[in-house]
Amino acid sequence: MEVTQTEVEAFVIATVREVLDLPDREITPESDLRDLPGVESIKLLRVISKVEKRYGVELDDDVIFDSSTIAQIAAAIESAVAARAG
Amino acid sequence: MVSAARPSPVPAETNQHYDQPPDVFAHFLDARMKYSSGLYEDGVRGLDEAQERKLAFICDQLHLGRDGRLLDIGCGWGSLTLYAAAERGARVVGITPAPRQADYVRTRAAELGLAERVEVICAQIDEVAADLPAGGFDALAMVGSIVHFRDKAATVREAYRVLRKGGLVYLSESCFRNAARERAFAERPGTLFVRDTIFGWGELLPVSRYVAWFEDAGFSLTGLTDLSDHYARTIEDWRSNALRNRAQLEALEPGLTDRLVRYFEASNAGWGYTTKHYALTAAKRR
Numbered sequence: 504m505e506v507t508q509t510e511v512e513a514f515v516i517a518t519v520r521e522v523l524d525l526p527d528r529e530i531t532p533e534s535d536l537r538d539l540p541g542v543e544s545i546k547l548l549r550v551i552s553k554v555e556k557r558y559g560v561e562l563d564d565d566v567i568f569d570s571s572t573i574a575q576i577a578a579a580i581e582s583a584v585a586a587r588a589g
Numbered sequence: 590m591v592s593a594a595r596p597s598p599v600p601a602e603t604n605q606h607y608d609q610p611p612d613v614f615a616h617f618l619d620a621r622m623k624y625s626s627g628l629y630e631d632g633v634r635g636l637d638e639a640q641e642r643k644l645a646f647i648c649d650q651l652h653l654g655r656d657g658r659l660l661d662i663g664c665g666w667g668s669l670t671l672y673a674a675a676e677r678g679a680r681v682v683g684i685t686p687a688p689r690q691a692d693y694v695r696t697r698a699a700e701l702g703l704a705e706r707v708e709v710i711c712a713q714i715d716e717v718a719a720d721l722p723a724g725g726f727d728a729l730a731m732v733g734s735i736v737h738f739r740d741k742a743a744t745v746r747e748a749y750r751v752l753r754k755g756g757l758v759y760l761s762e763s764c765f766r767n768a769a770r771e772r773a774f775a776e777r778p779g780t781l782f783v784r785d786t787i788f789g790w791g792e793l794l795p796v797s798r799y800v801a802w803f804e805d806a807g808f809s810l811t812g813l814t815d816l817s818d819h820y821a822r823t824i825e826d827w828r829s830n831a832l833r834n835r836a837q838l839e840a841l842e843p844g845l846t847d848r849l850v851r852y853f854e855a856s857n858a859g860w861g862y863t864t865k866h867y868a869l870t871a872a873k874r875r
Contacts, residue, residue: 545854545855545858545859546858548858548859548862548863549854549858551862552858552862564769567862568770568773
């Protein structure tokens with residue numbers, strides 16, 4: 504499976520909308536997850552878990568606990584998928 | 590990224606949470622009302638069987654046989670206390686601080702004809718530990734209870750004291766995944782994880798802390814089992830039961846179902862990322 508960062512970003516955004524129940528809010532790759540309304544640690548972990556399952560990878564702790572933006576998470580997913588393929 | 594602050598809870602919440610009427614728990618727990626992880630071994634069909642396997646696992650880990658003397662610290666609704674007495678012929682002392690739980694276990698023991706094998710003490714462990722006889726027990730269990738105790742190191746030392754030489758202890762507990770995760774959350778006390786993963790007030794720790802206390806008390810460690818995936822399945826079954834019994838739960842207290850489901854979902858979000866559930870066994874010997 505090959506993925507582009509844009510594609511992953513779209514999936515992460517869709518997952519954030521679903522988990523945080525924000526169907527209509529504008530969310531961009533640069534959005535800071537911690538600033539979204541209704542955000543809680545458990546919900547963010549659920550987002551991470553869904554994204555990891557979708558792409559079949561496990562992110563490092565520093566990505567999970569220290570990332571702020573959707574772009575950072577998407578980049579880590581994209582490189583984990585590439586590392587597995589390579 | 591993962592953080593959320595909430596006010597620090599107080600110890601009294603342990604009693605409040607566990608001292609709700611048995612009806613509440615009967616609507617989502619298994620038939621024995623075991624409020625901790627099951628064991629979903631191959632061939633297990635559903636929560637009741639998973640909990641029975643887990644009780645057998647605990648008794649096996651403790652080498653519990655006929656007339657074996659078991660101290661069950663934090664006996665809850667008595668699943669292990671009653672199982673050990675009924676299925677293994679053990680003589681059991683259960684301890685719980687919740688009066689409703691103590692009454693329930695005594696009543697069930699009488700109904701099952703186990704009154705002579707089961708004694709229930711209604712107290713906090715640190716109130717009664719000194720009254721328990723040194724070397725008076727062959728086995729000791731703390732199933733998801735030590736997280737609620739005020740002085741955990743002292744409780745482990747008491748466990749050592751009340752066991753006979755060669756006696757065995759079983760402890761299972763939800764833990765931080767490692768010291769790094771503990772540090773991250775210690776900077777934000779009262780996080781959702783600390784509260785919601787352990788059902789009632791408690792202090793979540795990495796398992797390494799427990800290991801050190803067991804070593805320091807004089808125990809030899811005999812086993813460590815990762816039960817995290819089993820707890821995730823257990824909680825998923827509790828969640829399904831709560832949703833299926835929504836009408837009965839709402840009749841007891843409006844809004845209860847959603848609160849429970851939220852508890853369960855919060856707990857299950859953390860396994861592997863921030864939390865683990867371990868069973869630790871140790872022996873009183875060099």
